[in-house]
Amino acid sequence: xxxxxxxxxxxxxxxxxxxxxxxxxxxxxxxxxxxxxxxxxxxxxxxxxxxxxxxxxxxxxxxxxxxxxxxxxxxxxxxxxxxxxxxxxxxxxxxxxxxxxxxxxxxxxxxxxxxxxxxxxxxxxxxxxxxxxxxxxxxxxxxxxxxxxxxxxxxxxxxxxxxxxxxxxxxxxxxxxxxxxxxxxxxxxxxxxxxxxxxxxxxxxxxxxxxxxxxxxxxxxxxxx
Ligand code: CA
Numbered sequence: 001x002x003x004x005x006x007x008x009x010x011x012x013x014x015x016x017x018x019x020x021x022x023x024x025x026x027x028x029x030x031x032x033x034x035x036x037x038x039x040x041x042x043x044x045x046x047x048x049x050x051x052x053x054x055x056x057x058x059x060x061x062x063x064x065x066x067x068x069x070x071x072x073x074x075x076x077x078x079x080x081x082x083x084x085x086x087x088x089x090x091x092x093x094x095x096x097x098x099x100x101x102x103x104x105x106x107x108x109x110x111x112x113x114x115x116x117x118x119x120x121x122x123x124x125x126x127x128x129x130x131x132x133x134x135x136x137x138x139x140x141x142x143x144x145x146x147x148x149x150x151x152x153x154x155x156x157x158x159x160x161x162x163x164x165x166x167x168x169x170x171x172x173x174x175x176x177x178x179x180x181x182x183x184x185x186x187x188x189x190x191x192x193x194x195x196x197x198x199x200x201x202x203x204x205x206x207x208x209x210x211x212x213x214x215x216x217x218x219x220x221x222x223x224x225x
Contacts, residue, residue: 005050005119006030010040010066012058016104020053023108024204029115037061044070050119051077053111056093064092069140071097081106100151113142114151130164133224136205136213138166147209154204157182163198165214174221198222219225 007024008081011017012035024031032049034040037058043065052070056063067078080093081099094103100114117139131138137144145152146161154162160182165173175191183193196216206215215223 004030005026006032006048007051007115007119008040008044008047008064009033010037010052010058011035011055013055016055019108021109022110024111024115027112035059037063037066041066041069044076049076051079051115053079053081053115054098055081057083064096067093067098068096072224079111079118090177098123102167113144116142117144117146117151131163133166133169133213134211135209136166136224138163141147147205147211152204154201156196158200158204161194162201169224172217172220172223178222 001120007022007029009017009024009031011020011033014035016032017035021031021033032043032047035058036042038060040052040054040058040062054063054067058066062071063080067080069078070078075097077099078097080098081104082101083092083104087101099118102111102114108172129139129141131140135148136145137147140163143159145159161178164182175194179189179191182197183189186206202214205211213224215225217223
């Protein structure tokens with residue numbers, strides 16, 4: 001039996017923290033709950049956690065401040081929970097060292113997937129089911145893509161397209177083939193949609209990490225290598 005991972009949940013809404021605790025314990029994590037920012041910081045500094053789920057709006061010390069002070073001493077992975085549309089919190093949180101963020105209301109399955117991702121050691125992370133190309137890694141089971149261990153936030157179609165290209169890496173795949181495989185034969189659009197989605201992927205991977213992951217092969221299609 002692998003050792004159980006310790007998760008600190010910092011959340012002042014009892015319904016949410018109770019729900020998270022039940023879900024996490026069901027998934028075999030040991031869960032500690034704090035409802036207050038200052039108490040959470042003390043707990044996070046005095047004990048070692050594998051991951052912290054951190055709400056932003058908290059009594060006594062907000063989540064951003066908790067994270068800022070935590071980062072002066074510790075690199076515990078942190079997933080920030082923000083209310084929908086609190087874009088400022090999201091940006092600030094990532095700037096000061098959050099590993100990930102989720103907006104409320106969130107899908108528990110997605111949060112669990114991200115917790116799994118961020119509590120894995122880098123060695124374990126390169127598991128057999130992961131498709132890896134350089135620093136790009138795609139996990140078909142968890143439906144997660146990362147670059148340099150940073151989660152890439154993809155829509156369903158973007159993920160499907162990236163997955164198909166990764167499954168066929170080093171092979172040039174035509175637009176028609178991509179359209180059939182990713183969108184299905186019953187899709188009545190033109191192959192332009194493929195170009196549009198490749199552009200989306202490039203804006204989320206190539207542009208962000210200054211790389212050229214998806215290559216255009218003129219007159220033939222696209223390839224990842
Ligand atoms: Ca709150």
